[in-house]
Amino acid sequence: MTTSTVRIGLVLPDVMGTYGDGGNALVLRQRARMRGYDAEIVEITLPDPVPESLDIYTLGGAEDSAQRLATRHLQRFPGLQRAAANGAPVLAICAAIQVLGHWYETSTGERVDGVGMIDATTSPQTKRAIGEVTTTPLVPGLTAALTGFENHRGGTTLGPEATALARVTRGVGNGVGDSLEGVVQGSVIGTYMHGPALARNPELADLLLSRALGAETLPPLDLPEVDQLRRERLRA
Secondary structure, eight states, X not given: OOSSEEEEEEEOTTTSOTTSTTHHHHHHHHHHXXXXXXXXXXXXXXXXXXXXXXXXXXXXXXXXXXHHHHHHHHHHSTHHHHHHHTTOOEXXXXXXXXXXXXXXXXXXXXXXXXXXXXXXXXXXEEEEEEEEEEEEEOSTTOOSXXXXXXXXXXXXXXXXXXXXXXXXXXXXXXXXXSOEEOEEEXXXXXXXXXXXXXXXXXXXXXXXXXXXXXXXXXXXXXXXHHHHHHHHHHHO
């Protein structure tokens, strides 16, 4: 961290916020505040350059045209790339995985160069993945099942520099038949799970937050309603 306040970058919510993924920033802010940290959300919209000095960043899902706008913006203002290179945690949801990869293909088959932050490529699949998804995490520090709602037609293939976030036990995941879900590379964690993902997976929220704070562990929070939500979603 660079200041006493945890600064959470909500990147391009005006174009990458189709599925309410801005809620991930709210979860991070609230869980930080409940532990006594000052925390604020910094919204970065299309008129704004992306600052490289924030402590953590979140990006959400979008449709083809919005993805293209987001890709151009991040290429023009590479603050996110610089922040990630310096170790700032980045959470990329759904289409954001595609934007941050090497390239993605639109629904019409046009290939668009991505930002190149993660070793991944995405192509349209014949069948849309939609519904509840449950996975077993593959990342150290995560022990609880991850749960979310997927809604995408993209199939994401990971290259050798990237690893999966989790292995699918129900649902589709990355959509290329390997039973893998999400991506991890450097300080970037990506997932196709909506929900918002961090509201449904507090352990993942705290992993990102602990990295932003430079802390090995965080004090636990007693939130029965969050546990109830998880139980309900895991049964859904």
